[in-house]
Amino acid sequence: MSQTAPQLTLTPPNTRVRLGAKKLLQLKRSQDIIETFAWATVVFVAAMFFLDGGLAKFGNLNDILQSTSRLTALIGTDLLLIHTLLVARVPWLDKLYGHDKVTIAHKKLGKPILYVIAAHFLASLVQFAIADGKSLVAEMVNLFVNVPDMWSATVGFVLMLVVVVSSINAARKKLSYEVWYVIHLLAYISILAAVPHQFSTGSDIAGKPLQTLFWVSLYLFVALNVVWYRALGPLLLNLGLGLRVSAVVRESSDTISIYLSGRGLERLGGQAGQFYMLRIMNKENWDKPHPFSISAAPNNRFIRFTIGDRGDFTSQLPDLKVGTRVFLEGPYGVFTEERRTKEKVTLICAGVGAPPIRALAESMAARPGDITIIYRVRSYEDAALLSEIEQVARHRGFRLHVLSGKRGSANSWLPGHLNDVPDHARLIEMNPHISESDVYICGPGPWTHAVEKSLKRVGTPATQIHAEEFAW
Ligand SMILES: Cc1cc2nc3c(=O)[nH]c(=O)nc-3n(C[C@H](O)[C@H](O)[C@H](O)COP(=O)(O)OP(=O)(O)OC[C@H]3O[C@@H](n4cnc5c(N)ncnc54)[C@H](O)[C@@H]3O)c2cc1C
Known part of the structure; x- marks a missing residue:
């Protein structure tokens, strides 16, 4: 594994997004x-x-x-x-x-x-x-x-x-x-x-x-x-871009980031929140594309994916050699600011849902206090990209709630120690403006559905709830 990640400087927020219904x-x-x-x-x-x-x-x-x-x-x-x-x-x-x-x-x-x-x-x-x-x-x-x-x-x-x-x-x-x-x-x-x-x-x-x-x-x-x-x-597009792995960096006990470099990256045209089908162009994997969301806002220096170890393919990625050729298909998905209608935004993620939320936080233009990030983790050691999310929140004046610990009741999306009040009441406590904000949720399917249930109870209209399931 190469530890030499490019210096992380935040990409300026995207100010071209129109709000309103x-x-x-x-x-x-x-x-x-x-x-x-x-x-x-x-x-x-x-x-x-x-x-x-x-x-x-x-x-x-x-x-x-x-x-x-x-x-x-x-x-x-x-x-x-x-x-x-x-x-x-x-x-x-x-x-x-x-x-x-x-x-x-x-x-x-x-x-x-x-x-x-x-x-x-x-x-x-x-x-x-x-x-x-x-x-x-x-x-x-x-x-x-x-x-x-x-x-x-x-x-x-x-x-x-x-x-x-x-x-x-x-x-x-x-x-x-x-x-x-x-x-x-x-x-x-x-x-x-x-x-x-x-x-x-x-x-x-x-x-x-x-x-x-x-x-x-x-x-x-x-x-x-x-x-x-x-x-x-x-x-x-890929022949023109000539994408190669430029670094592989450990982010948490079971997560790594892969940095890609190439010629004219702006031609990819992706937005924060979108995903690509990633093909590692070696003998074993060229025919096995897998979907991954970009975990840093688009920029002309690198493309980055942050990937959890979930099976045969993802478990090989930490051993990926720098210089390996990579093909991307995409960008895909509408988990982007194109769907944002409100000044206030709440970004909620768990597990491998963190990468697109991290990219959206970096990319969204907002006044201090207008964005709230809620990051649900099993433990701080497992929390991939946490220090970067903290950095974005500090720089841009966003509120950040890190909810760590084992799940309490089976129907709850919160850790057990926060289960003394219902989930929706805890949500209002973390963000009193939740019903007036656009909410972006990314995480495992059942967890995402539990969050959506709480949002409905606090009165967030369905048109303001954006969730992209990691499904195939
Ligand atoms: C739109 C989208 C964005 C994603 N973004 C990220 C991300 O940013 N970071 C991250 O760590 N993971 C992400 N995932 C999940 C990631 O694609 C899977 O974890 C990965 O493909 C597992 O592959 P595997 O062969 O290692 O595991 P396997 O053991 O083969 O699969 C584990 C599980 O992953 C899912 N999966 C496997 N292959 C695919 C595939 N080609 N397409 C869709 N799902 C698959 C299946 O549900 C499967 O049960 C995303 C998935 C989707 C659909």
Whole structure:
């Protein structure tokens, strides 16, 4: 481990941030436009089906099966492309909703899409089996072997099943993140495998110019976003930046900071509170990106991540050699000052939640006394970045409460010795202006939810509560 961290001088606060609720209205308007556009694509494909005589084709069993197969194929594919876009980490979606909300929407769509595509598969199979007078199994073999592009569509459907099953909570808990991630890459192959049969055998596209234009545009739009934002853009940026590890410094018993240096760091364009996917470009780890928040406000000297030892990947990091090449993808997330509407701010963190809170404290412009920091730690030895947080608080005139000790009651987010009054009463005691402030919370999921409960009890409006969960 290298102990030579760059001299830490505080970056001047960001004074460009606009306060006030107007920006929330603008945000809501932009979200409404995106959502209307997304639903409009579903309405369009259904409308085209009905205008093409679809409504009249529910007269007998064969028609019902054929129409069900067509309609479910159209709606399922449209939703699948939206689903893919949601997880492509496109900055224009991330800025509007935040990485965690986009990921949740992506997860929610997964099962319904599978059901719709499964309905398409079954309706087609039964319809062809009846028409050919074959059993379902014989018809499946027939379609697979004799009908052009059907084998790849079937492979695509099976891969889709694998992806969705691996995402069900029970299965997911048994998989490491890395295995789950590789399985998820199969989703792209699944979509590509199904494309040929849509254009060659699908009766709703071939020979229909408007529909062809719509589907080609939609596929191209999603493909360009995926290729640019997930692959090409980050690759070109990283080749230009030439990021390398410049120091690895111990911060607490189980936490280290990694400093990165490179050319033209301002091109990364991140803000305090955001995170990057970090790839260590050595033989063992180049294919295992992990998310980490920057722990110092953006500056043109270094990028810093402060990382707790939590498993296979993070336990290797203290041995990282200075000079090791690193790739970053991002920045991601809306746990930033862009969401701040009030003069007063409360920053609350626990454990590995400290890095983004430390960066936000450094970056936020405020009058002395307007910002309160609450840092929940198990013990002072475990409190990563504590001396820096104290330094920021001293320099900028922020109030700091360090709450150390073991948890008392199971529902409390405070240490046991503070449990003599309810959590929300203790919160008001630490910050009497809590209901008029924007509150940024970062820590483990259940702990964050307990803090949010207290905030609701003291009357802090939901629009002023900002929490980014460390979830995947
Ligand atoms: C948006 C975000 C910001 C984060 N910022 C920080 C930070 O600043 N400092 C810090 O110490 N930790 C941070 N984390 C958590 C950090 O990513 C995980 O602790 C780390 O990836 C664990 O990897 P591992 O292989 O060592 O442990 P594992 O044993 O593989 O995982 C331990 C736990 O970490 C989580 N995890 C593992 N891999 C990933 C992954 N690729 N993406 C998301 N979660 C994963 C899982 O919940 C897993 O159960 C952040 C996570 C997210 C989602």
